[in-house]
Amino acid sequence: MSGSGILLDVKGLRVSFSTPRGKVRAVSDASFSVRRGEVTGIVGESGSGKSVSAYAVLGLLAGNGRVEAGSAVFCGRDLLALGEKELRSVRGNEISMVFQDPMTALDPLFTVGSFLTEVLRSHSPQTGRKEAWKKSVEMLSVMGIRDPEDVMRRCPDSLSGGMCQRVMIAAALLCDPQLLIADEPTTALDVTIQEEILSLIQKLKEERGMSVLFITHDLGVVARLCDRVSVMYGGFVMESCSVDQVYSGAVHPYTKALLSAIPRLDDRGEEPLAALEGEPIDPVHLPEGCVFAPRCRYCFEDCLKTRPETFDLGDGHSAACHLLKKGGKADV
Amino acid sequence: MLGYFCKRILLIIPTVMAVILLVFVLMASLMGTDTSRMIRYEDDVYGAPRLSLLQQYGKYCYRVFVRGDFGVNDSYNSPLDEDLMKRTAVTLKMTGISVLATYFAGLPLGVFAACRRGRWQDSLITSLTTFFSALPSFCLALGLVLFFALRLGWVHVTLQDPADHIIPIATLAVIGAANVAKVTRAGMAEVLDKPFILSLRSLGLSRGSVIFRHALKSALIPAFSVFNTVCANLICGSIVVERFFNLRGLGTCIIGAVGSRATTTLMGCVTIVALIMSVCSVITDLLFVLVNPSLRKTLSFGSRLRRRGGR
Amino acid sequence: MRQIGAILRNPVSAAALAVLLAIILFCVIYPFVSPYTYWEVNPGDRHQMPSAEHPFGTDYLGRDLLVRMAWGGRVTLSVAFLTGLIAAAAGTLAGIVSGFAGGFADSVIMRVMDAISSVPSLLLAIVFDYLLGMGHGNFLFGIAIAGIPPFARIVRAAVLEIGTSSYVAASRALGAGPVHIIKEHVIHNVMPLAAVQATTSVADALTTCTVLGYIGVSIGAPRPEWGLLFDLGRKQLRSMPHLSLIPALTITVCIVCLYLLGNGIRDSLSAEGDRHER
Numbered sequence: 001m002s003g004s005g006i007l008l009d010v011k012g013l014r015v016s017f018s019t020p021r022g023k024v025r026a027v028s029d030a031s032f033s034v035r036r037g038e039v040t041g042i043v044g045e046s047g048s049g050k051s052v053s054a055y056a057v058l059g060l061l062a063g064n065g066r067v068e069a070g071s072a073v074f075c076g077r078d079l080l081a082l083g084e085k086e087l088r089s090v091r092g093n094e095i096s097m098v099f100q101d102p103m104t105a106l107d108p109l110f111t112v113g114s115f116l117t118e119v120l121r122s123h124s125p126q127t128g129r130k131e132a133w134k135k136s137v138e139m140l141s142v143m144g145i146r147d148p149e150d151v152m153r154r155c156p157d158s159l160s161g162g163m164c165q166r167v168m169i170a171a172a173l174l175c176d177p178q179l180l181i182a183d184e185p186t187t188a189l190d191v192t193i194q195e196e197i198l199s200l201i202q203k204l205k206e207e208r209g210m211s212v213l214f215i216t217h218d219l220g221v222v223a224r225l226c227d228r229v230s231v232m233y234g235g236f237v238m239e240s241c242s243v244d245q246v247y248s249g250a251v252h253p254y255t256k257a258l259l260s261a262i263p264r265l266d267d268r269g270e271e272p273l274a275a276l277e278g279e280p281i282d283p284v285h286l287p288e289g290c291v292f293a294p295r296c297r298y299c300f301e302d303c304l305k306t307r308p309e310t311f312d313l314g315d316g317h318s319a320a321c322h323l324l325k326k327g328g329k330a331d332v
Numbered sequence: 333m334l335g336y337f338c339k340r341i342l343l344i345i346p347t348v349m350a351v352i353l354l355v356f357v358l359m360a361s362l363m364g365t366d367t368s369r370m371i372r373y374e375d376d377v378y379g380a381p382r383l384s385l386l387q388q389y390g391k392y393c394y395r396v397f398v399r400g401d402f403g404v405n406d407s408y409n410s411p412l413d414e415d416l417m418k419r420t421a422v423t424l425k426m427t428g429i430s431v432l433a434t435y436f437a438g439l440p441l442g443v444f445a446a447c448r449r450g451r452w453q454d455s456l457i458t459s460l461t462t463f464f465s466a467l468p469s470f471c472l473a474l475g476l477v478l479f480f481a482l483r484l485g486w487v488h489v490t491l492q493d494p495a496d497h498i499i500p501i502a503t504l505a506v507i508g509a510a511n512v513a514k515v516t517r518a519g520m521a522e523v524l525d526k527p528f529i530l531s532l533r534s535l536g537l538s539r540g541s542v543i544f545r546h547a548l549k550s551a552l553i554p555a556f557s558v559f560n561t562v563c564a565n566l567i568c569g570s571i572v573v574e575r576f577f578n579l580r581g582l583g584t585c586i587i588g589a590v591g592s593r594a595t596t597t598l599m600g601c602v603t604i605v606a607l608i609m610s611v612c613s614v615i616t617d618l619l620f621v622l623v624n625p626s627l628r629k630t631l632s633f634g635s636r637l638r639r640r641g642g643r
Numbered sequence: 644m645r646q647i648g649a650i651l652r653n654p655v656s657a658a659a660l661a662v663l664l665a666i667i668l669f670c671v672i673y674p675f676v677s678p679y680t681y682w683e684v685n686p687g688d689r690h691q692m693p694s695a696e697h698p699f700g701t702d703y704l705g706r707d708l709l710v711r712m713a714w715g716g717r718v719t720l721s722v723a724f725l726t727g728l729i730a731a732a733a734g735t736l737a738g739i740v741s742g743f744a745g746g747f748a749d750s751v752i753m754r755v756m757d758a759i760s761s762v763p764s765l766l767l768a769i770v771f772d773y774l775l776g777m778g779h780g781n782f783l784f785g786i787a788i789a790g791i792p793p794f795a796r797i798v799r800a801a802v803l804e805i806g807t808s809s810y811v812a813a814s815r816a817l818g819a820g821p822v823h824i825i826k827e828h829v830i831h832n833v834m835p836l837a838a839v840q841a842t843t844s845v846a847d848a849l850t851t852c853t854v855l856g857y858i859g860v861s862i863g864a865p866r867p868e869w870g871l872l873f874d875l876g877r878k879q880l881r882s883m884p885h886l887s888l889i890p891a892l893t894i895t896v897c898i899v900c901l902y903l904l905g906n907g908i909r910d911s912l913s914a915e916g917d918r919h920e921r
Contacts, residue, residue: 060534063450084539092536105531107546109624118545119535171535358774466843466898468850470857470873471891478884489880560761568765572854576877586766587858590773602770609761 007179007211008034008057008095013070013080015049015056022284026052026065028235028291031310034179039205039212041222041243043258044232047280050215053232054181056080058095059087074179093123096172097181101188102164106156112167113152116140116174123175139170144200162193169200173210180204181213186221198225219262223247228316231255234281234291237310241317252319253296290322298323333621340617344610349393351606355599356389370403370596371395392599402600406592416585416600423574423581424608427566430501434508434562439555441509442516443548449521457513464510469572473503477576491577500573507569508562512555519554523547549623556619563612567605649911656907659900666897670716679707681714681867690883699889702875708889715856715867715890720897722783722852727845729787734794734844735837739829741795742802743821753799756792764789764851765858772860780862786851790844797840801833835912842905846898853894869894 015027027049034040042050055061057072057079072079079090091097099105107115116136121127127135133152140148143166156164165185172180182201186194202225204210214226222229223243230240231254239252250256257276278295287293293303302308302322311324368383371391383391395401402412445457464472476499481489487496523529524547532542571583578584582601589597651657674681685705693700699708741752759767768785775781805811811828819827855861856870869890876886 058534060530088536088538090536091534097531097534099527099531099534101527104527107528107532107550109549110546118541119537122535122537122541168531175536355770355774362774363776462902463899466846466850466902468853468857468870468894468898470854470870470877471895474873474877474880474887474891477880478888482881564761564763567763568854571765571858575858586769590769590777591859598773602766605763605766609763613761 005036006033007036008072008074008213010053010057010072011070013053013056013072014068015052015061015065016068017062017065019064024283025235025286026283027056028286029307030070030232030235030237032230032237032240034211034213035228036178036211037205037209038227039201039214039225041214041216041226041229042232043216043219043222043229045217045280047234047283048232049235050232051183054097054183054213054215058091058097058181059084060091060097089123092119092172092177093175094177095179095181096175096177097183098165098168098172098185100184102168102185103156103161103188105168106164108155108157111153111155112140112159116152116167116171119171120174136170136174139174140167142173143167143170144196145170160193161189162196165189165193165197166200169197169204173204179211179213181215183215184217187216201225219246219258231258234286235283236291236307236320238292238321239317239319241313241319242315245315245317249317251313251317251324252321253298253323254292255319257295257297290320337614337618340614344607344614345397347610348603348606349397352393352396352599352603353389355602356385356392359595359599360385369406370599396603402603403596406594406596412597412600416582416597416604419580419582419585420604422579423567423570423583426497426501426573426579426581427504427563427570430504430508430566431563433501433505434512434566435555437505438509438512439516439548439552441513442555443520443543443551445513445517446520446524446551447543449524454517458517461510461513461517464506465514467507469503469507469569470576472506473500473573473576476503491579500577500579503573503576504566504569508566511558511562511565515558516551516555519551520547523550526550552623553620556623557616559616559619560609560613564609567608650904650907653907653911656904656911659903659907662896663900663904666716666893667720670713670720673713674710674717677707677710677713679710681706681711690879692883693885700883700885702886703879708872708886711867711872712869712889712893715869715872716893718862718866719849719852719856719869719894722780722786723845723849726783726787726790726848726852727841730790730844730848731794731837731841733787734791734840735798735833737791737795738798739802739825739833742799742806743825743829749799752795756795759788760792762789765854768851768855769858769860772855777860778862782852782855782860786848786855789851790848794837794840794844797836798833801836802829805829805832835908839905839909839912842901842908846901846905849894849897849901853890 010033011031013027013030014025017024017026030049030053032040032042032053042053044050052061052065056065056067057074059079059082061067067080070080074090074095079087082090106112110118113133113136116139117129117132120132120135121129137148137152140151145151145163145166151159151163151167156167159167169180169185180201185201186197189197198221201212201214205212205225212225214221216222223246226243228240228242229246231238231246231252233254238254239246239250241250246255247259250259261275276295281287281291281294287304289302289304289306290296290299290308293299296303300322302325306322308320308322308325310318310320312318313324368388371383371388392403395403400413402416404410405412405415441457441461445454448454477489480486480499487493487499491497491499529542529547532546537546570581571586573579574581574583575587582604585597586601588594589601650660683706685701688697688701688705689703691697691701691705697707697709699712701707702711737752737756741749764786767789768782771785771788772782775784805828811824814824814828853868853870853873856868856872857874859871859874861868861871873887873890873894876883876888876890879886
């Protein structure tokens with residue numbers, strides 16, 4: 001399971017939405033990649049553009065959204081250049097997605113069985129009904145559902161949230177995709193159920209060699225699950241590195257701010273947790289310089305004038321911050 | 333589920349009986365109508381035997397439900413049922429066809445508008461449906477006659493050929509379709525914003541399947557739950573259309589009965605309309621359950637179908 | 644007040660309002676000005692085509708159509724506005740009670756609303772008129788009652804939505820009683836919706852009133868009513884189409900104006916909402 005090759009490579013992604021308030025730049029410059037057999041996390045607060053990036057990759061943006069620039073190379077093809085029909089054969093078949101709120105992600109009027117078999121048969125029409133049913137039942141038991149035959153005959157409103165998320169993951173994995181995009185799959189669930197779903201994803205990664213793009217705002221979950229992390233803020237990727245590097249050698253002030261906002265077990269409670277001052281940026285009026293500059297403790301002249309370029313720090317670690325140009329680390 | 337619908341069908345009779353009782357009591361108390369006229373036979377030269385109001389009511393209900401006998405025409409002194417049945421058939425044929433046309437035209441229009449939300453096709457359909465559902469039916473009938481009969485000469489104003497009946501049916505269907513399209517559009521637009529549509533798309537289902545198999549199924553619930561109202565509107569419309577085109581249906585019968593104060597005839601018409609609307613309400617429930625499979629298991633003889641609730 | 648300004652600034656709804664007001668004004672004033680009356684029969688002037696003397700022509704009894712339209716408008720429009728407003732008041736009240744009380748009262752009220760809306764509105768009005776005595780405008784009650792359910796449903800849905808919102812929960816937590824909540828939050832939020840629905844309701848009442856006039860249920864001959872005038876004109880559809888076209892077009896124009904006005908109110912209110920958000 002050594003990082004053998006890059007499965008999905010997103011470069012310079014830019015997405016905007018036209019709204020009555022003006023053009024909302026949800027993602028201005030996002031580059032991240034997912035390696036085969038690894039879990040890549042995208043971390044950021046709400047409105048940082050993490051989910052939008054994932055939707056853009058699969059061509060699932062709302063009607064007023066538009067990809068303005070960038071590429072998303074998956075198995076030698078640029079997904080952003082594909083037509084709707086080709087994208088449809090990618091969705092669910094090669095790349096699948098799992099959503100935040102499982103209770104609303106399933107069609108309430110269809111039984112789990114008819115939903116799963118439809119997904120399977122839409123990608124391989126030659127599969128017979130019985131075979132599709134059998135495969136779906138198998139997949140549900142892989143998801144750790146005890147009585148899959150019973151669940152197959154039920155409608156989503158009679159299932160619990162955790163159960164719905166398992167069904168959704170089963171649907172996502174039914175056609176054996178190479179990449180699973182998980183968009184905050186545990187946010188809407190109870191803490192105990194969260195843990196079960198995380199273990200499930202962990203198990204899938206280990207047993208099936210599944211690659212996962214895991215979108216979350218929870219750095220704890222990142223430590224638990226991910227191999228690599230990209231930190232996003234205001235539509236820009238701030239820092240990308242391996243999960244160990246985040247906790248041992250993060251360089252970007254924003255990453256550091258996030259880390260210092262997490263309570264630690266070895267903390268005696270002598271110092272208050274450092275909350276990040278200020279408010280998230282308004283995506284209609286992006287500042288001219290670094291988007292994090294207004295909230296950054298280390299902000300200096302350059303930060304307000306120009307956008308920082310991304311510095312490669314070696315070992316797969318990169319960050320976008322003017323402090324790196326000065327040669328020093330952020331802990332000045 | 334079978335038990336539930338048996339109950340609903342059995343409930344039709346008490347519902348209609350309640351309507352008859354209401355009209356009976358109101359007629360006797362407010363107008364001082366001699367309700368005994370309603371239970372007399374054509375050869376009762378001396379009028380009906382003296383009975384209390386409740387006895388008269390019981391006798392009327394017995395005749396209507398057991399013998400299908402609606403009494404005697406007040407002005408011609410002849411049995412009413414044959415004429416009423418003929419007229420009911422005319423009205424039912426016309427409204428029945430227009431109900432079908434209403435849904436066959438209204439549903440696609442509503443779906444199309446919702447899929448083109450915010451664009452000109454949507455605003456066009458929305459304006460037209462609002463306009464036509466508000467327009468008095470005789471204005472529409474006049475417009476259609478002026479255009480198709482007098483201008484183009486495709487049909488006769490007097491409706492000589494069976495094919496000419498397309499104009500009254502079209503009048504009703506346009507009004508009904510406008511209603512249905514409005515509701516379908518609203519329902520569909522709401523469904524298309526739901527997260528499960530996104531998750532279905534993310535799983536690579538085709539646009540056709542997402543819109544017509546999944547979204548439409550949810551949108552059919554509001555569209556079918558107005559079936560009752562649509563039928564009520566079409567019955568109203570048929571009164572006007574029958575008068576406009578001089579058709580011998582239930583509507584002209586009601587107008588005539590009101591004009592000549594023919595109490596027995598009016599009572600018969602009210603009974604038949606109550607019966608039709610009760611059947612429509614059962615059909616509404618049936619359609620509702622048809623598109624909502626999760627209800628099927630829970631419905632039993634004693635249960636009630638909840639159709640309301642905040643939108 | 645500011646909302647009325649916003650409606651007037653929208654050219655379409657301002658024009659619609661102007662046309663409606665012009666028609667109403669005409670109906671009120673013209674009968675005083677005109678040399679003719681609605682009841683006077685002039686055998687010498689039968690079946691006149693429109694001319695300077697009779698701008699809309701005359702009917703089969705030689706009565707001037709223009710003055711009859713004005714008199715008819717008085718009847719039709721006052722019935723439409725009166726019943727529309729009765730329905731609005733009753734429906735809003737029923738909706739607020741139903742949504743706020745919930746439980747048994749709610750289910751009883753909504754059952755009654757279901758029952759009313761499954762009765763063909765025209766039949767309701769006819770039966771009312773028949774039972775309470777014809778020719779005295781008793782059909783009015785039927786129209787008003789038929790107009791209540793849509794109001795009650797819209798208001799009830801809005802009340803339920805407001806009732807479950809966190810700001811109402813917050814003001815409840817601060818000790819606000821139901822009267823205060825209804826006054827401050829519910830009325831305030833429901834009024835815009837009710838205003839839009841009121842235009843629809845008046846348009847519906849106008850339709851029902853003219854349809855009733857058309858089938859002969861009116862406030863009694865020889866008083867004209869737009870639907871009745873249409874019916875009289877329809878008999879000469881081929882020879883004198885203007886006799887039926889003029890009433891039909893006037894009714895259509897009124898309904899379109901009411902619809903546009905409703906649209907304008909909705910737009911200006913949602914624009915208002917946007918401004919608040921910002």
